[in-house]
Amino acid sequence: MKIGFIGLGVMGAPMASHLLAGGHQLRTSINRSVPAAELTEAGLIVEATPSDVASSSDIVILMLPATDDVERVCFAGDGVLSGIRSGATVIDMSSIDPKATSEFAKRFARAGVEYLDAPVSGGQVGAKAASLTIMVGGPISAFERCLPLFEVMGKNITHVGESNGSGQTCKIANQIIVALTLEAVGEALVLAKQAGCDPAKVRQALMGGFAASRVLDVHGERMITRKFEPGFRIALHAKDLDLALKAAADVGVAVPSTALCRQLLNSSKANGDWNLDHSAIVRSLERMAGTS
Amino acid sequence: MKIGFIGLGVMGAPMASHLLAGGHQLRTSINRSVPAAELTEAGLIVEATPSDVASSSDIVILMLPATDDVERVCFAGDGVLSGIRSGATVIDMSSIDPKATSEFAKRFARAGVEYLDAPVSGGQVGAKAASLTIMVGGPISAFERCLPLFEVMGKNITHVGESNGSGQTCKIANQIIVALTLEAVGEALVLAKQAGCDPAKVRQALMGGFAASRVLDVHGERMITRKFEPGFRIALHAKDLDLALKAAADVGVAVPSTALCRQLLNSSKANGDWNLDHSAIVRSLERMAGTS
Numbered sequence A, B: 001m002k003i004g005f006i007g008l009g010v011m012g013a014p015m016a017s018h019l020l021a022g023g024h025q026l027r028t029s030i031n032r033s034v035p036a037a038e039l040t041e042a043g044l045i046v047e048a049t050p051s052d053v054a055s056s057s058d059i060v061i062l063m064l065p066a067t068d069d070v071e072r073v074c075f076a077g078d079g080v081l082s083g084i085r086s087g088a089t090v091i092d093m094s095s096i097d098p099k100a101t102s103e104f105a106k107r108f109a110r111a112g113v114e115y116l117d118a119p120v121s122g123g124q125v126g127a128k129a130a131s132l133t134i135m136v137g138g139p140i141s142a143f144e145r146c147l148p149l150f151e152v153m154g155k156n157i158t159h160v161g162e163s164n165g166s167g168q169t170c171k172i173a174n175q176i177i178v179a180l181t182l183e184a185v186g187e188a189l190v191l192a193k194q195a196g197c198d199p200a201k202v203r204q205a206l207m208g209g210f211a212a213s214r215v216l217d218v219h220g221e222r223m224i225t226r227k228f229e230p231g232f233r234i235a236l237h238a239k240d241l242d243l244a245l246k247a248a249a250d251v252g253v254a255v256p257s258t259a260l261c262r263q264l265l266n267s268s269k270a271n272g273d274w275n276l277d278h279s280a281i282v283r284s285l286e287r288m289a290g291t292s
Helices: A012-021 A037-041 A050-055 A067-075 A098-109 A123-129 A140-153 A166-194 A199-206 A214-225 A234-251 A256-270 A278-288 B012-021 B037-041 B050-055 B067-075 B098-109 B123-128 B140-153 B166-194 B199-206 B214-225 B234-251 B256-270 B278-288
Strands: A002-006 A025-029 A045-047 A059-062 A089-092 A114-117 A132-137 A154-161 B002-006 B025-029 B045-047 B059-062 B089-092 B114-117 B132-137 B154-161
Touching: A002 A012, A002 A050, A012 A025, A012 A037, A012 A123, A012 A140, A025 A050, A050 A059, A059 A067, A059 A140, A067 A098, A089 A098, A089 A140, A098 A114, A098 A166, A098 A234, A114 A140, A114 A166, A123 A132, A132 A140, A132 A166, A132 B199, A140 A154, A154 A166, A154 B199, A166 A199, A166 A214, A166 A234, A166 A256, A166 A278, A166 B166, A166 B199, A166 B234, A166 B256, A199 A214, A199 B132, A199 B154, A199 B166, A214 A278, A234 A256, A234 A278, A234 B166, A256 A278, A256 B166, A256 B256, B002 B012, B002 B050, B012 B025, B012 B037, B012 B123, B012 B140, B025 B050, B050 B059, B059 B067, B059 B140, B067 B098, B089 B098, B089 B140, B098 B114, B098 B166, B098 B234, B114 B140, B114 B166, B123 B132, B132 B140, B132 B166, B140 B154, B154 B166, B166 B199, B166 B214, B166 B234, B166 B256, B166 B278, B199 B214, B214 B278, B234 B256, B234 B278, B256 B278
Parallel strands: A002 A025, A002 A059, A025 A045, A059 A089, A089 A114, A132 A154, B002 B025, B002 B059, B025 B045, B059 B089, B089 B114, B132 B154
Antiparallel strands: A114 A132, B114 B132
16 A cells, blocks of 8 residues: 655654555655665655655555644645545544644545544554554544554554544543553552552552552552653653643543643653653652652 | 451451351450351351450451541450450451551550551452452561461462551552542543543553553443442542541651542532442542533
């Protein structure tokens, strides 16, 4: 299949390499940096603009940092919309604003282009291992057409809703739960340690019951062994909680713990932890307890 | 072994029945209610007072609702301390205040009695199935002596610290994580639903990644299917978070999300959800969103 792929960063590059290995014709545009040599050696074609990419592609995949980037790449003068053909499909795998996503999809629909929002979780490790969780919103027809591509990049692939933005909302739900579980584990382990318990034994005891989670398992371990190299950086999780708070405001839902946790990340930023793994949330709790 | 067991309620009765089935001689005292016939038929001996129970037992197990109950049963005129023999062991399996626990242990130590705090999680289901998680604080020698009894009642048994109160602190850590994960899942699912997603599909998508937890699995399902029969009542979880906030204040740790979650439970009480399962926390979030 002829696929455009714009955004070959730490996530996009390994995802693109799986598509190339799957026999697809892949093209990108010169963006802020030149694509990695291993991608061009594997057959990646480099066009001048997103418009050029779109005019030669059946499916255009985006994997960009933020809402503004997606808007610019799609709708600037030389953007995807200006080149894309009726009947093509856009898949935005970035993690961005659900409300903006819904608007972007409408603009493409007017050009006869179906749109899927398909953000991922699993990080760089999941991207490299082709084991990403992919949460997809948009027309089921487009989802079914694109499923073989998703299966090249991920493992747990769910169509969460027909309306565009559903995938982004699901990703936000994921990031809320992960952030708040991190804070939960952090509060529990800091309290336990300060009260004289061995946090490693507490974690072990708790893994057997209702407190068990992937976060207690993986990030709880990092908190105890003090391994805070990312992983997923606090700066990125803060961005995702900003999306969560905006989405909650847009639809009129109160998310008090999410709001509080976002404040804690300001303290992480203030203390130089912004680029540590998000398990380093525990360090802000430790500073508050005078035990850092 | 000659065992005293005081507190034969919804948790204590099935735990006692496992000890009886294991061939131990078990005695209790007449408390607020007469023990279930099936326990006396299985050989349970009923004494007049906790002091009488203690004077005939090598090990006295307590399974009582709150700190005050443990204090009264142990230290009233006819309490455990007045009858217990030097060399005996007290095991408090109630979920109570760690700081008070430390003081209770010291009082027994002066009488030559070792003390273990060994609160459990797993609920009535775990008590009946003998699959409780047991978190034990106190002297390792006493732990090793009592381990065969713990193994009759539970499965995941961890000695978390030599100092008394460590088990209670571990239980508090457990309850913090469970409560905050419940709120995390609640905030995420309410937002997702209000934004137009199918919460069941969101839960399914999230179970594959870092948001995965026992709470998302079990209680997330209850939130979606609206099954709020306890289970573990909000009233009891509120009591446990009160212990958490007191423990945090005692040792000087800030637990901001725990404090916020405790406030949410006030709203559960105000709206008649006090005796629903703790997964019904989601109903307070729904009321705030105007969607209940």
